[in-house]
Amino acid sequence: MPFFNKSAVKVIASGLCTLALAGTAQAQQAKSLDELLSQLEQGKIAQSKQNQQREAEFLAKRAEQDAMLKQVNNERIEQVTLSTTLERNYQENEVKLANQAEALNKRMGELKELFGVLQQVAGDTKSKFQNSVISAQIPGREAFLDDLAQSMGSTSKLASIEDIEKLWFELQREMTESAKVAKFQRQVVKADGESVNTEVIRVGNFNLISNGSYLEYINATGSVAELQRQPSSRYLATASALESANNEQVAFALDPTGGSILSLLVQAPNNQERIEQGGTVGYIILAIGAIGLLIALERFVSLFLIGRKVNRQLKNDQATNDNPLGRVMLVKEQNPSADVDTLELKLSESILREQPKLSSKLTMIKIISVVAPLIGLLGTVTGMINTFQAITLFGTGDPKLMAGGISQALVTTVLGLVVAIPMVFLFTMLNTRSRNIISILQQQSAGIIAERSEKGA
Structure with missing residues (x-):
């Protein structure tokens, strides 16, 4: 069974349909069989001439296609030849380049190590210039060093004498300027x-x-x-x-x-910031300390004035009522006929009456000196509790978190000690002054009793 291409079959079928339609149209116009036969014969002749013309056009185009194909093949041969030539030249240039590089390395010798050190110095100097305050006065110095380091990183370019001298100049200028104000x-x-x-x-x-x-x-x-x-x-x-x-x-x-x-x-906190770290407890301690300081100041002034009056009374035989010693001496004058025992009791009563005035508010200073560190310890314990709660939430990955919390916690203890230590000294000093005055009163009282006892004997 012969094989037919589907496209060819479609073309033949289309041609037959066209001839059939044309024949039908002519048959419709023909009036007799002879006329129809004549028309068919004329159609074959015209179709034969058309086919011959098509064949001639095809042959002419075929020759043109063969010429184009020949031209393309010639061009391909030329390109292959050029490619072979370029590849051979590339291989020869690779060999020449390797030989030149080897010759360059031999000629450079120790200079290659010198340029390597020069590149390293340029990079280190650039980093130093970036962090130097001299760059605030002389900007743009690191740009040259950056270009020098990058250019020397390539084997195609080496540093010139001018580059080396400029690098030396920048280093020398840095040294010179570092010694100036x-x-x-x-x-x-x-x-x-x-x-x-x-x-x-x-x-x-x-x-x-x-x-x-x-x-x-x-x-x-x-x-x-x-x-x-x-x-x-x-x-x-x-x-x-x-x-x-x-x-x-x-x-x-x-x-x-x-x-x-x-x-x-x-970054270190100043005194005000440290006090603020103590929080509410710290401010309470400072407030208590201020109160204690005011009380101590008032007691110091009062005892100083009383002491001056007592000393002045010691030098004067005439008793006055403006000082404790004078008031004790007036008891003798108010009881001239009393026996020794009665006078002794009267004098003891007078001294006991003066003691509360002399030791007034000293107990408050002593209490403050004891309470202040206890309040500071309370603030420290509270701060440590907060610190450990923060550690529970955030872990121990950041040591600054723990150090900061502990530092804040210890501030209250420091404030407590800062208040307590001066209060102890103030209490001791004021208490000593008060006891000295009372001791003077007791001494003078004993002298009065002895004098009355001698008179009675």
Whole structure:
């Protein structure tokens, strides 16, 4: 059974249908069989001429396609030849490059190690310049070092004599400037965020100060800013002294680490912040201490005045009623005929009457000296409980959490001791003054009784 292509069958069927339709149209126009036969014959002749024309066009195009194919094949042969030539040249260049690199390594010798050290020095110097406060006065130095380190990282470029000299110059300038105290104008960001153009003093490569405050150099933004928290007043006093100095030597608190110690120093809480860490318990302790201090001050003034009057009465034989000794001596004058025993009882009564005035409020000072550390201990225990509760919730992963809580807890104990220790000294001193006055009264009372006893004998 012969094989027919489906596309060919479709074309033949379409042609037959076309001929049939054409024949039908002509048959409809023909009036006789002879006329129809003539028409069919003429149609075959016309179709034969059309087919011959198509064959001629196909043959002409076939020759054109063969010429194009030949041209493409020639171009392909040329490209293959060029590819082979380029590949051979590439391999030859690889060999030449390897030979040249080997020759370069042999010629460089120890210079290669020198350039390696130079690259390392450039990288280290760049890091140092980024953190140096001298860059606040001389900006842009690290850009050259960065370019030098990156360019030397490639084997295609080596450092020139000019590059080496410039690196030496930057190192020498850093050393020279680190020994100077320089003044220059610079934009400074204040603690409140305001940017002002002011005079800045650079102390070597250690610190920057302006208007009595310490500054910091921020390499990321290339700006100079005032520290949000300043160190204690004794350090700020040295900064003010340096600013007001006129070519004379002054003491100055500098940071040899270039800012690390200063940043830790300003984080330490001041006295006010430590008191605030004590919380409510701390304020209660301070309030009790203030009350005790006022009582002690009042007692000190009172006993001082009473002591002066008693001493003045000791030098005067005439008894007065404005001091305890005078009032005791008046008992003798008020009882001139009393016997010795009665007079002794009267004098003892008078001395007992004076004792509460002399020792008044001293017991309160003693109580404060005892209660203050107990309240501080209460605050410490409460703070430790809060610390352990925080550890239970957040764990022990952050030592600062525990250290901060314990530090706050111990502040109340410190405050309690700060109040209690002076109160003990004040109580001892005031109690001693009071006892001395009472001892004088007892001595004088004994003298009066002895004098009356001698008269009676």
